[in-house]
Amino acid sequence: MRAIASLLGRDLRLALRLGGGGGIGIAFFVLTVLLIPLGVGPETATLARIAGGVLWIAALLAALLSLDRIFQADFEDGSLDQLMLSPLALEQVVLAKCIAHWLTTGLPMALIAPLLGVMLQLPESALPALVIGMALGTPALSLIGAIGAAITVGVRRGGLLLSILVLPLYIPTLIFGARAVEQALLDLSPWPSLGLLAALTLFAAALAPFAAAAALRINTR
């Protein structure tokens, strides 16, 4: 437990320090959403209708932007070799890194989403579905992204390849996340979609540590 806490603390510190890129994802998320009313105009009805989808797409892209920092720096400076020799199983290392990534991207995005929702004229009744959906769905973004990040860890400038690999895998999360907001907007129950979002996250949590660890083992050879 102490080892996992140490690793988690290390990754959080690294993300929040200068050059760690922890704040970049959130800033990107906020900026992208702020651009939408400027682009599509201020009509309340239009904005409210697209708000859920816009927020989720922005969250996807913001998560994508910070994915390469999960393993890339550790791979380049030799920390990954040392982590493979640590008492932790590599799967635990992956999971701890995913949690650190989520705490510095997914969680702050879920917390700031209602403010942006209000700005996009999303009615108050739809805000809980947005926040709960983000809280349940964004861990899947970090976990699935970790698989892509592990596969592309040895590739120079692998960010683009990473996007192409990972974005298609984000589609189910996007569909159910945006759908939950839409259902709340139409006064339907958002819980079926939220349940599926949680299921996607659990599925990713069960699969990603093993898949990413296997990819890392191949890439450190």
Add this chain to the structure above:
Amino acid sequence: MRLTLDNLACRRAGRLVYHGLHFAVEAGQAAALRGPNGVGKSTLLRQLAGLIPVAGGDARLGDISLTRDRQGFQERVAYAGHLDAVKPALSVGENLTLWAGIHGNDAARAGAALARFGLDVIANRPAAQCSAGQQRRLGLARLLVADRPLWLLDEPTVSLDTEAAALVADLVREHIAAGGLALIATHVELGLGDIATLEMTPPEPDAHHQDDPFLAGSWT
């Protein structure tokens, strides 16, 4: 505990790096790994650290086999390679304390290791501002916060001053005196006295040997 290399072979991208390595290091002994550049010294150390798959033969530490129980083997190995795994954004002290934590040891242990390497005076300095020699010391200090019997050191004295190089020799001596083992790839005299040496030589080019059935012509 005894480290035995038994007919060990390594293959990278189809190329045979070395094969038929036989060697043994007893507990309480250090051994040097010598040979020309590119002969596979670093590769052998990475292989013994479980980071590169074994292409043939086996390595055993006591009765733990690298091929059959890689996890168990890895948990007895401390590896200091060319890369120091130092995070520039963290301070010198933070860097080592976090590694001590990952290995289940507390900050006092990290403090002692820092003092040993003369890094305690710069413990609050960001690692980004450290010189190459100081970063190397920090990388080597990690050996002291992980209690591992087998040390694999890849040219540990690179970019160290004479004082620090002597300190590395002292630490290796203390480590083996406590029953540990060390395998050290080096081109310079370490000051460890007369220790066993594994002299690596390039494998003889074998034009007929080809593992890839396609390249070997089985498909034609």
